[in-house]
Amino acid sequence: MIGLAKKLRSIGHHVVDAVWRTGYAARFFFLILLYSGTSFQRFRLTIKELFSSGVMSLIIILVAGMFVGMVLGLQGYETLKRYGSESALGSLVALSLVRELGPVLAALLFASRAGSAMTAEIGLMKATEQISAMEMMAINPIARVVGPRFWAGVISMPLLSALFSAMGVFGGYVVGVVLIGVDQGSFWSQMQAAVDFQHDILNGVIKSVVFGVAVTAIALFEGYDAPPTAEGVSGATTRTVVQSSLAILILDFMLTAFMFQGD
């Protein structure tokens, strides 16, 4: 009986704790937006973060995009060959990259490459009391530390996803046209006929901006909220990767349902 009561109490505790954390996260997100003026007035801070989250993610994004495009080219060719429509390879590669794989995979890579680093950095700053020290010096840590990282993530995400898609199309071209020998003209012309600028490319960009907001907000909140211990920081880093990956996939489903339901 006592065991059951204890269990019930712990469930209730977890639920209340989760709601509490959600509210805290919402307030944190609001504060980031409120104090984001600093990130643009002192743009140097944002540039520094753009370097560490955007530029440092370039290599993994480019290599991953290239190989994803090459795999799409191979697999797409094998499937399309059965129906005798190899010429549609270009539109298959481009549409799946621009609409889905580009934004989603780039965001997943970004979450594990840059998001985890952000969480660990801020968590460690908190554990070593650098954040408290800033508050003591009347420097707002959200404006000085969190805001520039947030905007750097939001700016670099669509750029990274565009690079991913472009590299993917190039990879698909290398495998499809150069290695397998699909006709070059039909590869590009079918692609251009199928991909619409507004409907496909712009929606992909919107997707990646949304993912950028979600990933960086989660990463920064987890870091800021991490218990100031070694264990706490490592747990927060893990939670960042898990939660932002899930958030990306769930948001992707919702955005796709909104954007591409009409056809």
Place this chain on the structure above:
Amino acid sequence: MDRTALDLWVGIFVVAGLAALSVLALKVGNLSSYNTSETYQLQAYFSNIGGLKSQASIKSSGVLIGRVAMISLDPERYEAKVTMNIDKRYHFSKDTFANILTSGLLGEQYIGMIPGGDTELLKAGDEIKKTQSALVMEDLIGKLLYTKADEPKQPIK
């Protein structure tokens, strides 16, 4: 404030990202083939449009001359009303044929225009009277069956 190596790298990153975006827009997407030239509208009624969609291309002799602007069902005639945006540079005679055609075996459907011999030209807002609906596979098979049934049977030798 001095320029630093950091700025250079971030600059390279931003320029590369924007370049990728414009490559996607111009090379992968169809932004480059979007001609901003002026268009005028024509209407046509089809008894069946098959798989025609808005933004489908309109071609004459294989040349892209416009796009389908809107498709709706006319509530009085019970026919599909297709509104087309045609490039201002091209004008068609009154007895032009508008056919719904398919590019390739499984390709997209488009409208093909075959000009007639009338000296009067279609003006903006006019209706193309002579149309041919899309080929629907079931109708085609049905027709084939009927013609086979109508043929005199081979006498048994």
